[in-house]
Amino acid sequence: MDWLKGKDKLGRRANRRIYGLVLALIACVVALGTIAGGELRRTGREIEVGFGEQQALEELQVQFDRVVMNVRGYIAYGNTGFLQDVEVERVRFENRLATADSDTAAMEEIATLWREYDGLIDEAVGYKAEGDADALSALSRERTTPAIDRINALIEELLSEKEKELRGLMEESRRVSERLIWGVLVFAVLMFGWVAVSLHRFFQASVIQPLSVLGRSFERLSRGVSARLPDDYRDDEIGAVYRGFNFMTGELERRQDELEQSNAELAAQRDELEAQNEEIMAQQEEQERTLRKLTERERDLELLTRYQERLTGFTEMETFLEAGVSAMLNALGLDAALVVHRPAGGSDARLLHAVGYPATLADLENGQGRLYGPADRVFRERTILTLRRPVTGDERGLHRGYEEAVDHYCPLLDDELAPIGFLLLTGYGSKSAEPAFLRVIAGVAKQFSIAFHAQLLNEDRRRQAAELETLNVELEHEQQRLRSQRDLVQGIVQSIHEGLIMCDYGIVRFANPTADAFFGMAADRGAGVAQFCERLERGSDGTLTGLYRKLTALQEGAAEELHARFSYRPAEDSALRHYELHANVLESGASNRQLLLVFRDRTEEEKADEAKNEFVSIVSHELRTPLSSIMGFMEILLHREVAKEKQRKYLETVYKESQRLSHLIGDFLDLQRMESGKQTYHLTPIAVEPWLRELVEGWKGQWPHRIELRLETDAPYVVGDADRLTQVMHNLISNAMKYSPGQDRIVVRVRTEGERCVIDVTDFGLGIPEEAKPKLFTKFYRVDNSDRRQIGGTGLGLSVVKEIVEAHEGAMSFDSELGAGSTFTVSLPLYEVPSVEGRVVVVEDDTNASGLIAVAFEKLGLSIRPFATAEAAALALRRSDAEARPALCIVDVQLGGRQSGWDFLAEIRETPAAQDVPIVLTTVLDPPQGFHETPRMRYLRKPFTVERLLQVAKQALDGEPL
Known part of the structure; x- marks a missing residue:
């Protein structure tokens, strides 16, 4: 049997078993307590960290509110002290933001919004400095206020x-504590059960069973049966029969005492755990009280923030008091308030505002008066006084239900903490x-x-600003008057075309810009008059x-004035200029006679005289030549008998000379109109190809030259006066034929370059000398050489051509090689015929009416296509088809071009694709005899209203019957 194999003593084995069980029980309890305590400590640390982070967030929100409050204070009042506080609070906020937990997306968004709002602060300060209230309001409404609200929302x-x-x-901490208590209790019960079962098994195997074997052995011995036990039987109490049963019983009692002592220790440990649990529960209650206080503080801060926002943006004291006091009562839930002001150092107080009190109390201090009782104490103690008092009279309310009132006297302090009034809240x-x-x-x-x-x-600032504004206005008026006088004199001196130089004591003291331009006076100003005169x-x-x-004689009084005309060349390579000098004495003292030298530029007058003489000479020559021919041949025809063949030849010569004379007079008149700005142009779209073909056809048979027309582009359009552009081409073709004697052709070439139409007129004749090219477009200029002496002309043709082309926003140029011919180029802007599909065609030369x-x-969802002339509108209609026709035509009968609205109407009737287009005719005249309106053609008298125009147009579009 296994129990016979033991060699240890029974008591020692029992002790080891019991102590092992007790130590295991203690170790398990300690381990359970350590785990639970660690969990509680971890939860406590997390709670402390959470409270710290919550406090950091609250401080971050308070710091941000300070930044916003100071910014709004500066925007509202313009006080630079607020702006200085803004800079300080911005740094503090950024420091708090940098130390805050930035791992969350909300904190990253707060940082991003803060950087945006931080940039907007400078922009708002700039708008405030510029006085741009609209931009400041738009910035606040669209950007700063949303950013502030979003930051506050994220912090909340x-x-x-x-x-x-x-x-x-905290809930987890409470649950851990409960689990610890129940775990300890359950564990103790289980451990006690386990110990009992273990001891039972031990004694059953080690004591009872051996005693039963021993009893059976004694019984067998009593029956006289030999029962020999092994010699190596257990060397313990049972084996040692002589120590007897009492020894074993004593051992058992001793072990029982040890078990009871162990139970007592376990009970003490249980009491200690219960005490720790009670302490944890007390800490939890303290934390809940702290949380409630923090929640109350949060509500208080939110109330202060909302109220602070209501205190900004007022310019008038009365408006500020009405809004601020009402908002305060609503925020605090109180019933009445009044504001009393007493300036620092003063003794008399004044009631500024009262709300919620009966009229008898509110009007009590409308004037000035002394303060007594709590109202005086609050000035001296500078702290809030709270008093309870019974109410009587009208203060008891409409239902007479109020018996008691609580008054809060709050001091109002300035920036130096000096009392300037008090606020009474009731x-x-x-x-x-x-x-x-x-x-x-x-x-x-x-x-x-x-x-x-x-x-x-x-x-105070507004009052001072008003006074300063009055003074500034008066000062500005005086300064403006002085500036006006100064600017008038300076403007007169600086703008006159005469050069003014003032001298005294032999020194050049002043020279206006004109004198600087004449003689370069910048080097001589402040130098001696002698040096200037020598130059x-x-x-x-x-x-x-x-x-x-x-000049010295004039200054000394030996002469009264000096007048001279002279020519002056500033440098060897510069042109000769002509001037006129007037020198006068300015009396400025008995011993100081200042000289004023006035120089007038006569160069243009000299040139005009030369041009006039040249013009008279050219005109006399050019007019007398055809007149001489006309008079000579007419004299022959009048006084002689001439054969019919010669008579016809003479008459043809007279006719040609008359035409030549007419062209000369026409060129003179055109030049005069252009220079006086009286030349008018009737601009219409011109199809280049048919225009040039007709023009070239008209030259056939007049000269021996052949005109070759080369079209190198699709038929373009240009805008211009057809008669004037025809005059340009006739002049260029005429010159090409005159200056290419002995040749049989000239070339007219049409091409496009980008957005321009280019027309070249090329001859293969004499060409132009290099020295003549810069002066070719000068009036009355003619190339003077032997090859051209027999070619007539006044030198006006090309100058007139250049004026006409440039009036059409074009450009004139030429290229010539002496002896090989010349090419004159006219460049005009292309005209793109606009589309009228689905549009309202408006033919009106008044841009305001269009x-x-x-x-x-x-209002009708239609876009218009305006045309200033009937010709342009008719061209657009001709270029459209039935599917691209306009929706409506509004036509002014009286137009500034060669064609009227009636001509355009006739064009519509001849265009199949536009015959059924609705038409509204507008004019200040009555309709002509025989004109009748139709459902698709309406007549509208000017002036008309927009509503009347839309009504008539809608009727024409819908085809409503008359």
């Missing part, structure tokens, strides 16, 4: 999440006066005090000899 969201997290941690009935509520009142009153002091400063004498034609001596019609038809 983080605070809410942190509060939920703290509540979850609550009727059972209004609370608990410390938390008083703390909220203190915060709100402090915000109101700051805003009230700022408003007082703003009132003039060197560059003149000798008429200024002795100029300094003459604009009015465009605005009117926006």
Whole structure:
């Protein structure tokens, strides 16, 4: 049997078994307590960290509110002190933001929004400095306010999440404590059961069973049966029969005492665990109380923030008091308030605003008066005084239900903490006066005090600004008058075309810009008059000899004035200029006679005289030549008998000379109209190809030259006066034929370059000398050489051509090689025929009327296509088809071009694709005889209203019967 194999003593084995069980029980309890304690400590640390993060978020929100409050304070009042606070608070906020937990998306978004708002602060400050209220309002409405609201919302969201997290941690801590208590109790019961079962099994195997074997052995011995036990039987109490049963019983009692002592220790440990649990529960309750206080503080801060936002943006004290006091009562839930102002150092107080009190109390201090009781104490103690008092009279309310009132006297302080008034807040009935509520009142009153002091400063600034504005206006008027006088004199001196030089004591003191341009006076200003006179004498034609001596005599009184005309060349390579000098004495003292030298530029007059003489000479020659021929042949025809063949030849010569004379007079008149700005152009679209073909056809048979027309592009359109452009081409073709004697052809080539139509007229004749090219377009200029002496002309043709082309926004150029011929090029802008598909065609030469019609038809969802001439509109119609026709035509009968609205109407009738297009005719005249309106053609008298135009147009579009 196995139990016979043991060699240890029974007591020692029993002790080891019991102690092992007890130590295992203690170890398990300690391990369970350690695990639970560690969990509780971890939860406690997380709660402490959560409270720290929540406090950091609250401080971050308060710091951001300070930044916003100072920015809005600066925007509202313009006080640079707020701007300085903004810079300080911005740095503090950024420091707090940098130390905050930035691992969350919300904190990253807050940082991003802060950078955006931080940039907007400078932009808002710039708008405030510029006085741009509209831009500032738009910036606040569209960008800064949404950014502020979003940052506050994110912080509120983080605070809410942190509060939920703290509540979850505290709930987890409570659950861990409960699990610990129940775990210890259950574990103790299980361990006691396990110990009992283990001991039972041990004694059953080690004591009872051996005693039964021993008893059976004694029974066998008593029956006389030999029962020998092995010699190596267990060497313990049972084996040692002599130690007997009592020894074993004593051992069992001793072991029982040890078990009881172990149970006592277990009970003590259980009591200790229960005490720890109670301590944890107390800590949890303390944390819940702290959380409630934090929630109350959060509500207080939110109330202060909302109220602070209501205190900004007021310019008038009365408006500020009405809005600020009403908002305060609504925020605090109180019933009445009044504001009393007493300037620092003054003794008399003045009631500024009252609301919620009976009229007898509100009007009590409308004037100036002394303060007594709590109202005086609040000035001296500079702290909030809260008093309870019974109410009587009208203060008991409409239903006479109020018995008690609580008054809060709150001091109003300036920036140096000196009292400047007080705020009285009253609550009727059972209004609370608990410390938390008083703390909220203190915060709100402090915000109101700051805003009230700022408003007082703003009132003072506004009053001072008004006074300064009055003084500034008066000063500005005086300065403006002086500036006007100065600018008038300076403008006269600077703008006159004569050069003015003033000298005294032999020094050049002043020279206007014209004198600088004439003689380069920048180097001589402040130098001696003698030096200036010497320079003039060197560059003149000798008429200024002795100029300094003459000026000295004039200054000394030996002469009264000096007048001279001279020619002057500033440099060897410059052109000769002609001037006229007048020198006068300016009396400025008995011993100081200042000289004023006036120089007038006569160069253009000299050129005009030369041109006039040349013109008279050319005109005389050119007019007398054809007149001589006409008079000579007419004299022959009148006084002689001439054969019919010669008579016809003479008459043809007279006719040609008459035409030549007519062209000469026409060129003179055209030049005169162009130079006087009286030349008018009737601009219409011109199809280049048919126009040039007709023009070239008209030259056939007049000269021996052949005109080759080369079209190198699709038929383009240009806008111009057809008669004037025809005059240009006739002149160029005529010159090409005249200056290419002996040749048989000239070439007219048409091409396009980008957005321009280019027409080249090329001859293969004499060409143009190099020295003549720069002067070719000069009036009256003609190339003077032997080859051209027999070619007539006034030198006006090309100058007239250039004027006409440039009036059409074109360009004129030429290329010539002497002896090989010349090419004259005319470049005109291309005209793109616009599409009229689905549009309202407006034929109106008044741009204002066209604009009015465009605005009117926006209501119908139609766009217009304006045309200034009937020719342009008719061309657009001819280029369209039945599918691309216009929706409506509005036509002014009286147009500025060669064609009228009736001509355009006839064009519509001849265009099949546009015959059924609705038409509205507009004019100031009555309709002509025989004109009848139809459902698709209406007549509208000017002036008309937009509504009347739309009504008539809609009737024409719908084809309504008359």
